[in-house]
């Protein structure tokens with residue numbers, strides 16, 4: 001049976017938020033393809049995740065050149081999903097990709113040169129089988145390449161029609177301000193910043209968020225669930241099918257699931273229960289409580305997780321007592 005998207009997918013207009021001061025609206029929950037979409041993963045599961053997400057109004061899918069493993073395979077798989085399911089809906093999708101981390105050996109396989117960024121974008125488009133991405137990011141700052149060169153490459157990507165918007169990721173506040181200024185001077189406003197941000201990691205407050213607000217940029221926090229730590233996943237040990245137990249996921253090892261962390265997560269879980277939310281929903285709501293945050297960029301291994309996460313948008317308000325309680329747990 002060919003895929004037909006749910007007719008109800010846009011029934012909740014409040015699920016969308018404006019990205020900074022741009023014209024682009026993004027869903028408040030976006031789906032990233034860092035884990036569970038590579039060549040080592042079950043394609044039909046990855047496909048079911050993307051279909052369910054789109055059915056729920058998640059129009060934004062986030063990739064990078066190196067997502068897999070092996071690197072590049074998440075883009076290839078997403079390209080297959082476009083062919084099989086989503087091609088008729090291309091104009092309804094916001095597809096992003098990035099370059100910055102190591103993609104291939106040699107001096108042109110990582111960081112921020114114009115050579116690397118523009119050739120990487122071409123390869124990403126080939127792997128996905130599309131003419132353009134909606135957002136092209138510089139994935140991490142490059143201390144050795146002039147910022148003008150990296151931003152010039154993003155501007156060139158947009159001018160050439162291979163990207164619609166430009167973004168930066170993992171940039172600190174002063175570098176973001178400089179990047180925004182350079183892009184503005186080049187006539188290609190910076191759309192968005194993608195930082196790591198969650199209950200455990202609050203480095204973007206207040207300086208970076210202030211820069212994004214004054215520059216009119218949106219904010220799409222990644223790992224809002226701290227890779228699953230801020231969910232009920234590890235409350236009773238380390239499940240065999242979890243990221244912490246997965247040898248293909250070196251970024252969350254079992255040794256991160258310490259008794260101290262689990263004890264904090266248990267207390268957070270109690271606060272979530274008082275709010276009538278799952279812990280995952282509360283963690284996402286907490287990220288989305290600030291109007292400067294456009295969308296929370298989640299990952300998922302199961303369709304039921306996406307269903308749960310989308311429900312976070314139903315209550316993103318926190319009383320000052322709730323915020324104080326959360327801060328005390330994490331102090």
Ligand SMILES: NC(=O)c1ccc[n+]([C@@H]2O[C@H](COP(=O)([O-])OP(=O)(O)OC[C@H]3O[C@@H](n4cnc5c(N)ncnc54)[C@H](OP(=O)(O)O)[C@@H]3O)[C@@H](O)[C@H]2O)c1
Pocket residue numbers: 031032033034035062063139169170194221222223224225226227228229231232233241242243244280281297298299300301302304305306308309
């Ligand atoms: N720009 C960058 O440098 C950068 C870096 C990292 C990530 N990212 C982006 O951010 C995206 C998200 O990162 P992430 O996957 O680490 O995000 P995350 O949302 O913090 O963690 C996702 C994991 O949490 C668990 N989970 C999700 N929903 C759940 C629920 N409702 N209940 C219980 N467990 C739940 C799942 O773990 P299990 O797999 O164990 O089931 C899932 O794989 C990436 O795909 C990528 O697009 C960007």
